[in-house]
Amino acid sequence: MSLTTFLLLTAFANGCTAMTGVEAVSDGVPAFRPPESKNAAATLVTMAALGVSMFLGITFLAHVYRVMPTGTESGVSQLARAIFGNRTILYYMVQAATTLILVLAANTAYADFPRFMNQGDRLAFSNGIIVLSVFAAVLIVAFRGDTQALLPLYMIGVFVSFTLSQSGMVIHWRQTKEPGWKTSATINGFGAIVTGTVLLVVAVTKTFEGAWIVLLLIPAIVAVFKATRRHYDHVAAQLTLRGYSPQ
Numbered sequence: 001m002s003l004t005t006f007l008l009l010t011a012f013a014n015g016c017t018a019m020t021g022v023e024a025v026s027d028g029v030p031a032f033r034p035p036e037s038k039n040a041a042a043t044l045v046t047m048a049a050l051g052v053s054m055f056l057g058i059t060f061l062a063h064v065y066r067v068m069p070t071g072t073e074s075g076v077s078q079l080a081r082a083i084f085g086n087r088t089i090l091y092y093m094v095q096a097a098t099t100l101i102l103v104l105a106a107n108t109a110y111a112d113f114p115r116f117m118n119q120g121d122r123l124a125f126s127n128g129i130i131v132l133s134v135f136a137a138v139l140i141v142a143f144r145g146d147t148q149a150l151l152p153l154y155m156i157g158v159f160v161s162f163t164l165s166q167s168g169m170v171i172h173w174r175q176t177k178e179p180g181w182k183t184s185a186t187i188n189g190f191g192a193i194v195t196g197t198v199l200l201v202v203a204v205t206k207t208f209e210g211a212w213i214v215l216l217l218i219p220a221i222v223a224v225f226k227a228t229r230r231h232y233d234h235v236a237a238q239l240t241l242r243g244y245s246p247q
Helices: 003-018 023-027 036-064 075-084 089-111 126-142 147-176 181-205 211-239
Strands: none
Touching: 003 147, 003 181, 023 036, 036 075, 075 089, 089 126, 126 147, 147 181, 147 211, 181 211
């Protein structure tokens, strides 16, 4: 692989990270008003249109105002400062909007992860919310709030789930063979290839930037899950009454 190809793949992988978050819509389809699937699809189209327009607009303005990435100020902040001036009301409005978007983005994790835990005293997934909050706080402290250091952890986890879900859908379509299954399987197969490519690129380029933690944790967690399943299967086999005939 040439250096140019490697750099292009790295840029592509980094760019794909900016598009993550759309999975929150697909995960939350039941929360939409009927017809759920159509409303969710319309939301995805709207998000895609907004994302593309914002990306093109910010890229164009960054080129015009010669905004360069720094470790102390975001590109959006630099753009707002260059366009509206420093310490103006419009500048702070842009910063506030950016903060709200990031808060909402962080909140998406609470939509699914807490369901892996048992319900708390109030019949809600409070235990999972507490565990997730504690882990998030530990990561922030351990990495000193450096988002650049935390990003590789996020990228690996996201694209592993993307690749597995897309591959799983291919298997689903091949097994059910519903009308139009070949088209659906082709789309999901292409998605699995794209996200799998991003995963490999991220794993190679970000290994020594923190991705190694996730690369070690995921197999360890899977091993724990398998051991737990074997334990429950063993207990079920001991407690089953199948084949038992009373004397």
